[in-house]
Amino acid sequence: MIRRQVIDPAFPQCPIRNVLARIGDRWTLLTLLVLDAAAQPLRFKELCQALPDVSQKMLASTLKALEADGLVQRQSYAEIPPRVEYVLTDRSRTLLPLLHPLVDWSHRHLDDILASRLRYAEQQAEAAE
Amino acid sequence: MIRRQVIDPAFPQCPIRNVLARIGDRWTLLTLLVLDAAAQPLRFKELCQALPDVSQKMLASTLKALEADGLVQRQSYAEIPPRVEYVLTDRSRTLLPLLHPLVDWSHRHLDDILASRLRYAEQQAEAAE
């Protein structure tokens, strides 16, 4: 028995598709965690440095998506040189406590999962002979 | 201050990249939830039907990735016609309780998030004039 309203992809406003798909993308979750760990507003450049291999383009589009969803707030100051800071919102602060257990789970199970992947790859290689 | 070991993408075995990136893809989480909701082994075809718009190709590769990570177990029976069933594992059963709050959160905040997106899009349209 499936809880269709919650997980049915045919349900026009399937929450999983609309919400989790976004935090599941490559940089969104990482960005939220960096802001959370910093516990203070961060500038574009600081975020860029905290995520060593994000490109400016991807960080910019990630931040725009987060801002559109009301998960970060963008504060721009009319200064020279310009300064823009990003902060978590009340909405994202209700989300982060749910994300931490997931991060911890990943951390705890990483070694086992990597071992499983290796074993699986070996089995596939054997079967191919 | 950033908990580097946990979230640093430069950390060679960054758990977020290795684990969460995978469950964050388009079908993985949905597949796990369907198996969880079913509470019984499901055949390939049943999964295909539970996820109305997944293609065979995507379901097959999703299941292979889940199997490689030890998050589902594949049981194939030597029958004619062939029968293959997929079940959750002990490992994924420790993960699912962490996923449910996330699904609930998405469900509760979906309307607000969609409204935020709309407002954001309108503001962008205005600014473009």
Added chain:
DNA sequence: CGGGATCCATTTAGATACTG
């Protein structure tokens, strides 16, 4: 400094047809 615009390489997804 904080991006936007553009171009290009790579990856990913889907449709269709086919097989053990």
Added chain:
DNA sequence: CAGTATCTAAATGGATCCCG
């Protein structure tokens, strides 16, 4: 039934240059 193979379309990611 449970997939694989192949081809194509589309989305994603990165590099570079430019601007307020």
